[in-house]
Amino acid sequence: MREGLSSAEAKKRLKIYGENKIEKRKKVSPFKLFASQFTSPIILLLIVAAILSFSVNFIKHAEYFDSVLILIIVFASGIAGFVQDYKAEQAVEALQRLATPKAKVIRDGKEQEISATEIIPGDLIVVEGGDVVPADAEILEGNLKMDESPLTGESKEVKKQKGDKIYSACGVYTGRAVAKVNATGMHTRIGKIAAKMQEIDEGKTPFQQHIGKFTKNIVAFTALIIVVTFAVAFNKFTLMEASLIAISLAVAAIPEDLPAVVTISLSLGARQMAKRKALVRRLAITESVGSVEVICTDKTGTLTEGKMEVRNFWFLRESKKARNLANKVCFYCNDAKTILEEGKEKWIGDETDIALKQYASFIKSEGKRIDEVPFSSEREMMTVVHDFGREKLVLSKGALEVILAKSSKVLLGEKIAKLDKKTKETILKKNEELSSRGFRILSMAYKDYKKPIEKNLIFIGLVLLSDPPRPEVREAIEECYSAGIRVIMITGDNPLTAKAIAEEVGMHSEGVLTGNDLDKMNEEELNIALNKGINIFARTTPFHKLRILEALQKEGHTVAMTGDGVNDALAIKKADVGISMGIKGTEVAKEASDIVLLDDNFASIRNAVKEGRRIFDNIRKFVDYLLTCNLAEVIVVLLATLFLPFISLYPVQILWINLITDGLPALALSVDPARPDVMKRKPKKRGEGIINKKLIFLVGSIGIEKAAVLIITFLLLLPFGLEKARTALFTGFILYEIVRIVVIRYEEKLCSFKDWLKNKFLIYSLIISILLQLMLLYTPLASYFEVVPLGLYDWVILLSLTFAGFVAGITIAWIIDRVIKEEY
Numbered sequence: 001m002r003e004g005l006s007s008a009e010a011k012k013r014l015k016i017y018g019e020n021k022i023e024k025r026k027k028v029s030p031f032k033l034f035a036s037q038f039t040s041p042i043i044l045l046l047i048v049a050a051i052l053s054f055s056v057n058f059i060k061h062a063e064y065f066d067s068v069l070i071l072i073i074v075f076a077s078g079i080a081g082f083v084q085d086y087k088a089e090q091a092v093e094a095l096q097r098l099a100t101p102k103a104k105v106i107r108d109g110k111e112q113e114i115s116a117t118e119i120i121p122g123d124l125i126v127v128e129g130g131d132v133v134p135a136d137a138e139i140l141e142g143n144l145k146m147d148e149s150p151l152t153g154e155s156k157e158v159k160k161q162k163g164d165k166i167y168s169a170c171g172v173y174t175g176r177a178v179a180k181v182n183a184t185g186m187h188t189r190i191g192k193i194a195a196k197m198q199e200i201d202e203g204k205t206p207f208q209q210h211i212g213k214f215t216k217n218i219v220a221f222t223a224l225i226i227v228v229t230f231a232v233a234f235n236k237f238t239l240m241e242a243s244l245i246a247i248s249l250a251v252a253a254i255p256e257d258l259p260a261v262v263t264i265s266l267s268l269g270a271r272q273m274a275k276r277k278a279l280v281r282r283l284a285i286t287e288s289v290g291s292v293e294v295i296c297t298d299k300t301g302t303l304t305e306g307k308m309e310v311r312n313f314w315f316l317r318e319s320k321k322a323r324n325l326a327n328k329v330c331f332y333c334n335d336a337k338t339i340l341e342e343g344k345e346k347w348i349g350d351e352t353d354i355a356l357k358q359y360a361s362f363i364k365s366e367g368k369r370i371d372e373v374p375f376s377s378e379r380e381m382m383t384v385v386h387d388f389g390r391e392k393l394v395l396s397k398g399a400l401e402v403i404l405a406k407s408s409k410v411l412l413g414e415k416i417a418k419l420d421k422k423t424k425e426t427i428l429k430k431n432e433e434l435s436s437r438g439f440r441i442l443s444m445a446y447k448d449y450k451k452p453i454e455k456n457l458i459f460i461g462l463v464l465l466s467d468p469p470r471p472e473v474r475e476a477i478e479e480c481y482s483a484g485i486r487v488i489m490i491t492g493d494n495p496l497t498a499k500a501i502a503e504e505v506g507m508h509s510e511g512v513l514t515g516n517d518l519d520k521m522n523e524e525e526l527n528i529a530l531n532k533g534i535n536i537f538a539r540t541t542p543f544h545k546l547r548i549l550e551a552l553q554k555e556g557h558t559v560a561m562t563g564d565g566v567n568d569a570l571a572i573k574k575a576d577v578g579i580s581m582g583i584k585g586t587e588v589a590k591e592a593s594d595i596v597l598l599d600d601n602f603a604s605i606r607n608a609v610k611e612g613r614r615i616f617d618n619i620r621k622f623v624d625y626l627l628t629c630n631l632a633e634v635i636v637v638l639l640a641t642l643f644l645p646f647i648s649l650y651p652v653q654i655l656w657i658n659l660i661t662d663g664l665p666a667l668a669l670s671v672d673p674a675r676p677d678v679m680k681r682k683p684k685k686r687g688e689g690i691i692n693k694k695l696i697f698l699v700g701s702i703g704i705e706k707a708a709v710l711i712i713t714f715l716l717l718l719p720f721g722l723e724k725a726r727t728a729l730f731t732g733f734i735l736y737e738i739v740r741i742v743v744i745r746y747e748e749k750l751c752s753f754k755d756w757l758k759n760k761f762l763i764y765s766l767i768i769s770i771l772l773q774l775m776l777l778y779t780p781l782a783s784y785f786e787v788v789p790l791g792l793y794d795w796v797i798l799l800s801l802t803f804a805g806f807v808a809g810i811t812i813a814w815i816i817d818r819v820i821k822e823e824y
Contacts, residue, residue, distance in 0.1 A: 111126055148167065337349060472601070564580060
């Protein structure tokens, strides 16, 4: 046995080279993660609201209830965001700890198992079937069949022998080898890609940009309100009264609950995604995934199962005998086996052998193997002699041309016939046809035991293997198409296999391009190909993926990039939404991603998109609700300040309206169910924020209509006393907020009784709001808010006009919906 390094030398080199691991250079401490929650424009806006509210209360020598409440909302929003981001980081780190925890090395002349992080350059490592290579190395002795898909993206085995390089994170199908380590940690191929990936800036999500812009607009609008209202009020009221009106109205104009609703929406959305196997690593990305226009996906393990399966047999003439013999070849001419690992059964061996044996696993093993000629890349076939007791059979499998060359006869049903030239041509033609459909083909033969064992074989038929598509992917892709989302396959596999899988899962494409084709194209030609509708790219490299992604983004598309290998990491990092695989994904890919698919399933992306769209709809609903209410408040108070010689609403009343209506009912909108057509409309445009043209018309028209209804209510009851009219106006705002929610749910096609029951939180919050208002009117609390109890006639007027407002609101929403056709 080779000596390897000594323990002393190994310790010395470990200090020089460091641990064998991928460094997470930009790890954020929990404190910084928590502090970052309070730097967003929304949170800063809320702090401004608290200061304004504090100023009002200070001037009035009143309690600081509103200020404290707003600060509680700030802190709660920060806590919620921190918990989600921290939990996601911890979950990803837990996934990373699962990767290759142990490795076998030769040190001090003996083989031993150590932590993979302790491997250093110069170590002799021992790798065999089922292992993951712990570092870059060169084979000194032995042979391996490798899975290099983490680096190349190709789902085929790669043969390695003495002198060949093997790479960290790649799996071993079969074989055993001793190799000398030449690179560890960040110096491995996987480490170099990780280092380049970490140089890419993460940047803000489109949603964060929209929220920032929206917040700035609200701040500017609020400042304008303060100046205008104060200027108008100062001419008619005292400095104290003018200040109270202006600042209170400014606080009313700010949607204080926006950060809470956004955080709650994103947090609950992230939780729902996690339940549906999509772990969100960055909270802000939860909404962004709903804006995706293009999904660039790998094939292996995402669209497909990620493992070879026998799909069928092909015989010249079907028979029970032919099928029995084919099953025997699959089962007995095979070196795959199962072992127990941590109490679970695990298959080890060549991926093709595993697929064949799993297919024929119903066979009860009998007899014993008495001779064999093993598979080699030169021979391209394997043969065994198996003694069944009653008979001894030679069973062979391998490449068709090799098996046909060693066969002199053919099985036709139950009979054996001569293998003539015409029959050979029929078999070869069928093989060509099946190969063009993306199948991996093996041929099978047998005979009664007679030496030489690989001569005068009897051809049985062909066995068809492929990595089958996941059963739920076809439906998921259809739903993506109905949602206006383009699906592009970018794979390292061959064009025939890629095209075959695309057809099976229902993908649309105007052809297939390979990596070589892309190398010959300039940017304009690539854009033409993409615009033409080519959605399948095969034999690609990591740089091809990045090039396709950048071409799509330059055209203004919001792109999600999925993948599991190191080869995907750069593109995942630069994508608008980067998605990695939790089961087969490498550490580098997970670190680069925004979302980790815990089941590696494309259908989980569809679920995440649906959830993201629901979140955006609910945030837009909340903004619609608050801005309409706030606009009506501004109009009513401004008009009253201009034309009436008294204050229409006291500051404390305005703040109470905010507390009641912007509180539970507004928060309840954040957990509303998805619209029925959530996956039947196109994605929102890249530059489109929360407020679009349709929302502007809705807020403006319904805000004015609401203000008009409330002013009429006030004027009708004014002859019965100013306090009575003011109380009716005050209560009218509360009632109309409830009406506005009903109208919004009508707009969202969520107005059936069944839809209301899907959000019981909303029902309870509306009931609580009404009860709180009634309690305020008919208890001693009334004196603190300067209101009086309303009588029956007052309620008749108030409810009648509120109902009229409801009808008007529904009518306005119906008209706007038909006049302004927004795609989203």
